[in-house]
Amino acid sequence: MNSSILTIGHLARQTGTKVETIRFYEKNGLLPEPSRTEGNYRAYEPDHLNRLSFIRRARDLGFSLDQIRALLALSDNRGQSCAAVDAIASEHRAEVEKKITDLMALKAELDRMIDQCECGVVADCRIIETLSPK
């Protein structure tokens, strides 16, 4: 096999992605289908590697696959206004902020519940009591 082609394993190692995940991205339209070798192996080009890196970075930042699809489409149209990119990123940031707020409220409730526990028997357990209907 030509040693200069990029196999799926190469892409996986270079981006820290599982092979199955790369195939999953292809099936879901995030990564274009590469050409195939005679033995039916996927043969990637450097562009595929760049695109996959982009996807992984965006995933690390918590963007959804839908958002990433949109970001990729935008980054392919380099003359367009970047307002749409900003909108996606800001929308995502707002989601993250909401999650933080919600989780902090949740943690406060858990703190209250757990701090009451005097660790006797279950019958007297404040945690169970808090969960039980009055």
Added chain:
Amino acid sequence: MNSSILTIGHLARQTGTKVETIRFYEKNGLLPEPSRTEGNYRAYEPDHLNRLSFIRRARDLGFSLDQIRALLALSDNRGQSCAAVDAIASEHRAEVEKKITDLMALKAELDRMIDQCECGVVADCRIIETLSPK
């Protein structure tokens, strides 16, 4: 039909749960199978309602179904030490704390990225640039 029996719809309305979700809890061993009417309707007892309320409260607090199964088992053994309950709740709190920490780090990164955007064209977009491999 006997007007005093609790149908699945009653449980649903009284706990703010969808009917399908109640059946899902039953299939997944959180809610015991109730007896049936002649017409094969589920006929619940007040205990079922209490148990479902417990489940919903715990879900609202973010406990997983596995954790809730364990909490229910513990609350059925009222003489046991409540340390196990405390362990589950503390484990969950630690997970929530970790999520908050992770999301705050994420938000900081998003802030940095978005603040750089000068909203020109995509070719100059700092957001796309941040995501792209160098």
Added chain:
DNA sequence: CATGACCCTGTATACGCTACAGGGTCATAC
């Protein structure tokens, strides 16, 4: 030519539901 690393497709699993198809039951109105 045998071994083992790698690749292929297709399907099942995880979480916690939600939705739907295709049917049965029940209370109420006429």
Added chain:
DNA sequence: GTATGACCCTGTAGCGTATACAGGGTCATG
């Protein structure tokens, strides 16, 4: 008595983001 509509039943498929595995083919190396 029957028509309507609200409610119930089972079983299956779908969401998002992968991960795992079965059962097989390909490739480089000894």
